[in-house]
Amino acid sequence: MTKRSAPRRHLATSPFKAPALPVVKEFALGDRVSHDRHGLGRIIGVEEGVAMLVDFGARQARIPVPYSGMDKL
Template sequence: MTNSPGAKRRHLASSPFKPDPEPVIEDFAVGDRVSHDRHGLGRVIAVHASGVTVDFGDQTLHLRSPFPGMSTL
């Protein structure tokens, strides 16, 4: 029996191992300057319930939460 890649593993209270930390989801606001690992520097132009829209100059992308590889400058 194998776990699916998206399934979260249960942590038993009697386990000697620490549970995985909860991921911190960064909040972005319209106008924030951001840096993305793949796309470079950009500016947030819209915030949606599912993510943000960022203008990177040569392209505008809708990025979904939890925003891996993106941080506020």
């Protein structure tokens, strides 16, 4: 069993930049999207803040947050 420690907090007096938070893209039900691996599709289901269910024609895929590789058309 491996213990995971909490991420280190950024000190305001640190000379280094704070780690950037990933930008979460926003999509809505019915949006047309393009995915790097699956191609063109339409959002058919929304799990708020968790994942999107996308119909790519031949198959459906659940794309989890942060929706990497997916862009709104």
